[in-house]
Every structure is written in C-alpha cells, then in structure tokens.
Amino acid sequence: MSKRRSDWQTRPQARIRKWFQQGFTALDDEIINQISQQTIQQPEVSQMMEAQREAMDTRRYERSLALERLERHELQAWVRTRGRKAIGRVYVALALAMAVLMIFFLLETVAHMPRFGDPNAPVTNEVTERYITRGVEETGAVNIVAGMILDYRAFDTLGESTVLFIAASAVLILLRIDRRKDGTPVQELIAAESDDRHYEPRADRILQGSVMVLTPIILLFGIYIILNGHLSPGGGFSGGAIISAGLILYLDAFGFDKAGRFFTYKTFAWVSFFSLSFYALAKAYSFYMGANGLPSGIPLGTPGAILSGGLIMPLNIAVGMVVSCTMYIFYALFRKGGL
Amino acid sequence: MLQLLYENLEQTVAVILFGIGFTILLLQRNLIRKIIGLNIMDTAIYLFLASMGYISGRKAPIVVDGVTEVSAYINPIPAGLVLTGIVVSVSFTGILLALTVRLYRRYNTLDIDVIALLAKGEDA
Amino acid sequence: MSFVHIILLGMLIVCALAVSLTRHLLTSLIVYMAYSLIMAVIWMLMESPDLAITEAAVGAGITSILFFVTLKKIRAIREEGSHEQAEK
Numbered sequence: 001m002s003k004r005r006s007d008w009q010t011r012p013q014a015r016i017r018k019w020f021q022q023g024f025t026a027l028d029d030e031i032i033n034q035i036s037q038q039t040i041q042q043p044e045v046s047q048m049m050e051a052q053r054e055a056m057d058t059r060r061y062e063r064s065l066a067l068e069r070l071e072r073h074e075l076q077a078w079v080r081t082r083g084r085k086a087i088g089r090v091y092v093a094l095a096l097a098m099a100v101l102m103i104f105f106l107l108e109t110v111a112h113m114p115r116f117g118d119p120n121a122p123v124t125n126e127v128t129e130r131y132i133t134r135g136v137e138e139t140g141a142v143n144i145v146a147g148m149i150l151d152y153r154a155f156d157t158l159g160e161s162t163v164l165f166i167a168a169s170a171v172l173i174l175l176r177i178d179r180r181k182d183g184t185p186v187q188e189l190i191a192a193e194s195d196d197r198h199y200e201p202r203a204d205r206i207l208q209g210s211v212m213v214l215t216p217i218i219l220l221f222g223i224y225i226i227l228n229g230h231l232s233p234g235g236g237f238s239g240g241a242i243i244s245a246g247l248i249l250y251l252d253a254f255g256f257d258k259a260g261r262f263f264t265y266k267t268f269a270w271v272s273f274f275s276l277s278f279y280a281l282a283k284a285y286s287f288y289m290g291a292n293g294l295p296s297g298i299p300l301g302t303p304g305a306i307l308s309g310g311l312i313m314p315l316n317i318a319v320g321m322v323v324s325c326t327m328y329i330f331y332a333l334f335r336k337g338g339l
Numbered sequence: 340m341l342q343l344l345y346e347n348l349e350q351t352v353a354v355i356l357f358g359i360g361f362t363i364l365l366l367q368r369n370l371i372r373k374i375i376g377l378n379i380m381d382t383a384i385y386l387f388l389a390s391m392g393y394i395s396g397r398k399a400p401i402v403v404d405g406v407t408e409v410s411a412y413i414n415p416i417p418a419g420l421v422l423t424g425i426v427v428s429v430s431f432t433g434i435l436l437a438l439t440v441r442l443y444r445r446y447n448t449l450d451i452d453v454i455a456l457l458a459k460g461e462d463a
Numbered sequence: 464m465s466f467v468h469i470i471l472l473g474m475l476i477v478c479a480l481a482v483s484l485t486r487h488l489l490t491s492l493i494v495y496m497a498y499s500l501i502m503a504v505i506w507m508l509m510e511s512p513d514l515a516i517t518e519a520a521v522g523a524g525i526t527s528i529l530f531f532v533t534l535k536k537i538r539a540i541r542e543e544g545s546h547e548q549a550e551k
Contacts (some may be wrong), residue, residue, distance in 0.1 A: 103358035107355075110344065116393065116395075123416075128409065149423070163427050174434075174437040174440075233513045237426055238513075371533070376483070399510045426517075
C-alpha cells in the first residue's frame with residue numbers, strides 16, 4: 001500500500017528512465033537531422049525525401065503504438081487471471097517449503113540439546129541453587145516461583161503490568177465511543193447500544209438464577225488465589241483473570257445498568273493508577289538497599305503463615321487488581337464501545 | 340536421530356507446533372485465523388522454554404516440610420519467564436482483535452488480500 | 464514418558480492442524496480452546512502448577528472470550544446488511 005510521491009516526475013529514477021527511453025529516439029533524431037542536413041543542398045530531392053520520411057515515421061509510430069497497446073492489454077489480462085493464480089500457487093509452494101525447511105533445521109538443533117529431564121543440564125546453574133536453598137529465608141515465600149517473580153525479579157513483573165496497561169490504553173483509543181461535551185450521546189453510540197441490546201438477555205431466569213449463585217463463589221475463589229499467592233500455586237495473574245471472569249459473567253447476565261453501579265470509568269482509572277504506582281513505589285526501596293545487601297525493615301514473618309513474605313502479598317493484590325480491571329474493560333469495550 | 344528426537348519429545352512437538360503456527364500465519368487469508376496461528380506459535384515457544392526446567396523425579400517448586408535442597412525441586416527459573424510471557428501474549432491478542440474490529444467496520448471484509456487491494460485503491 | 468503424556472502431545476498437533484483445516488470460524492475457535500486446555504494439562508504433567516493455572520484462566524478463559532465477542536461484533540454488523548451466513 002505505498003503512495004506515489006507528488007514530485008515523482010522530477011525524481012532521479014523517473015528522470016533516468018525518461019532519459020533512457022528518449023535516448024533511443026534522440027539518436028534516431030540525430031541521424032535524421034544529419035541526413036536532412038546533407039540533403040539540404042538539393043531542395044527538390046530533400047522535399048521528396050522529407051515526405052517519405054514523414055510517412056515512414058507516422059507508419060512506424062502507429063505500428064509501435066498498436067504493438068504497445070496489444071502487449072499491454074495481453075500482459076494485463078494474463079496478469080489478472082492466470083498470472084495471479086500462478087503467483088498464488090508459487091507463493092503457497094514456497095511458503096510450505098520454507099516452513100518445512102525451518103522445522104527441519106530446528107529439529108536438527110533439538111537433536112543436539114541435552115536430554116529432557118537431565119539433572120546435569122547447563123540450565124540448572126548456581127542461580128537455581130541460590131533461589132532454592134536460600135529462597136525461603138530471604139523472601140519468606142513458600143512458593144519459590146512467586147518469591148522469584150515478586151522479590152528477586154520484581155521489575156520484570158512491573159514491566160509486564162505496564163504492558164497490560166498499555167494494551168488497555170490502546171484498545172480504549174481504538175474502540176471507545178465518546179459522548180459529546182454536554183453529555184448527549186452521539187449517533188454512533190446510539191447505534192452501538194441498540195445493536196448490543198439486541199443480544200442482551202432480557203430477564204432470562206435460568207441465567208440470572210445460576211449467576212446469582214455462581215458469581216460470589218467465583219469471586220471468592222479468585223480472591224483466595226490472589227491472597228495465597230506465596231503459599232500455593234497461583235498468584236496475581238491467574239487470580240485477576242478469575243475475578244474478571246466472574247465480573248464478565250455478572251455483566252452478561254444482568255446487563256450494563258446493574259454492572260455500572262460498581263464499575264465505571266473512574267473505578268478503572270483510579271484502580272489501575274493506584275495499583276501500578278503502589279507497585280513501583282513499594283519496590284523502590286531496593287534502589288537504596290541493593291539487591292543483596294543491607295537489611296530492609298520489612299518483616300518476613302514465619303514461612304507458611306498467610307501474613308508472611310514481606311511485600312509479596314500487597315504486590316500480588318496490586319497486580320491482581322490491575323489484571324482484573326484490564327480484562328473487564330477489554331470485554332466491555334468490545335461489546336458496546338464503552339461502559 | 341529419531342531416537343534423539345524421541346528422547347526430547349516435548350521439544351520436538353514444540354518445534355513442530357511452531358512450524359504449524361507459522362504456516363497458518365503465512366497461508367490463511369482470514370484475519371482471525373492468522374491471529375489464532377500467532378497464538379499457537381506463542382504457546383509452542385512457552386512449551387519449549389518450560390520443558391527446559393523439568394528434571395525427572397523431582398517435584399514442583401513449593402517448599403514442603405522445610406526441605407530446601409536443590410535435589411528435591413525442579414528448576415523454577417523458566418517457569419517465571421513463561422508466566423510473564425503468557426500475560427504479554429494475551430494483551431497482544433487483545434490489541435490485534437481491536438484492530439480487526441476496526442478494519443472490518445471500514446472495509447466490510449475479513450480477507451487480507453481484499454483489504455490490501457481496497458486500501459491501495461484508496462491511496463492512488 | 465508415560466503413555467498419557469505421549470497421547471496428549473499428539474492431540475496438541477491434531478488440534479493445531481484442525482484449526483486451519485475446518486471451514487467454519489466458530490469451529491476453529493472451539494478447537495483453539497481445547498488446545499489451550501490440553502496445554503494446561505501438559506504444564507501440570509511437567510510439575511509447574513503456576514503455569515497450568517495461569518494458562519487455564521488466561522488461554523481458555525480470557526483470550527477465547529475476546530475471540531468470541533469479536534466474532535459477535537463482526538457477525539452482527541454483517542447480519543444487518545445482508546442475510547448470508549458470515550463464514551470464511
């Protein structure tokens with residue numbers, strides 16, 4: 001999808017091409033000028049030769065025009081029908097061949113990798129030893145993976161939460177339909193709302209009855225996974241996804257009016273802002289204490305209790321809130337273009 | 340070589356899935372199938388990464404009964420990397436799907452060749 | 464390498480192939496959900512429960528929900544204009 005520049009005729013490529021094309025006729029013109037200069041001493045002969053030359057010129061010119069038109073027409077027709085099919089088939093064959101070649105080379109590499117499940121693989125080095133042997137006493141978390149991503153490597157998780165936030169902003173820009181400044185809805189918003197109401201369940205007793213029972217259980221389960229991120233598998237991300245699934249279920253069953261009572265744009269904005277800034281500010285103490293050295297005053301508690309692990313539980317809660325708000329706002333924007 | 344490939348079966352399957360996902364991305368003309376192909380590529384790479392951390396005979400990296408020796412748990416580092424990757428993958432899919440909805444509203448088709456042709460026709 | 468493990472890995476490849484070879488778009492989405500779920504079980508067999516629970520919640524949950532709601536937006540618009548099935 002490239003545009004042609006507006007000054008393309010003065011660009012070097014176009015000028016070189018024009019010179020190239022005109023060069024041949026320039027040579028012809030030169031020869032004709034020489035011949036006509038030679039015959040200028042005999043005016044009668046030169047006139048006759050001039051008439052002949054003109055007839056030849058026009059015939060040659062018309063013939064060349066006709067040939068060009070025929071060539072272009074045929075070429076265009078071929079390109080449009082058979083050429084496109086041929087190019088399509090060549091593309092498919094080349095793509096398949098390249099994919100097979102790539103798989104073959106990668107399989108060749110896999111054959112030389114260390115054996116699956118080998119305890120002496122080079123992947124397990126001194127870093128693993130440090131994380132496992134001193135993980136519990138340094139981070140206070142019983143779940144070594146959670147302690148690793150929220151204490152030893154906490155900035156990775158901050159970057160990932162930032163990526164989620166950026167994605168939510170991008171989807172907001174693309175799909176949100178705004179109101180006018182004085183609050184009256186735009187035509188597009190009315191169309192989107194009516195379009196969405198066509199699919200909303202109106203007092204669907206089965207769905208609403210089951211959702212009234214299910215949603216508290218789902219939300220409770222999500223909160224349990226977030227809070228126990230340092231003791232059992234789970235953590236902020238999966239807990240946030242489960243909470244957002246519960247909220248989406250509620251939205252599906254009861255509609256936007258009832259869900260708008262507790263979730264508005266302000267909720268989303270403030271929750272995301274506070275969670276992310278709390279995460280960044282809370283983990284900033286390691287700038288002063290260093291990753292390895294000076295003891296910070298954060299209590300680690302006894303491993304295995306729920307109030308242990310220092311900062312891991314608050315950070316889990318922050319990440320979980322960001323994830324749940326982001327997923328919910330994705331769904332609402334896709335459905336209606338707003339909340 | 341087949342014997343070696345059978346010993347590293349997970350990594351072999353991960354590479355084959357990567358190739359299948361890549362082929363879906365190249366050859367399908369529907370936009371939504373392309374996005375599914377991209378997701379298949381992503382999860383294949385995560386399978387490859389996480390299979391590096393497995394050590395046979397050892398348990399999941401959650402400390403039980405105060406046992407903190409290296410020989411009792413698998414390697415937890417690749418699991419942490421893949422966890423970040425899964426969330427990045429889902430946010431990327433969200434953005435791509437929003438773009439698909441906008442493209443459909445504009446050109447009324449999901450075929451990538453037709454969209455490219457229409458867009459080129461508008462420019463010139 | 465237990466038998467179940469090998470069968471699950473084979474099913475992964477079958478699901479990945481089935482995504483591209485079916486005719487309807489809705490079928491490929493449901494096959495993709497099954498693929499994500501089988502992947503979660505494989506994570507569990509490789510002793511990483513964090514990854515299993517995250518993949519189950521995010522892959523078979525959130526991503527599939529987003530795909531379905533995208534399909535709904537596309538079909539809804541097409542149904543107003545013309546009355547043909549929105550496939551392929």
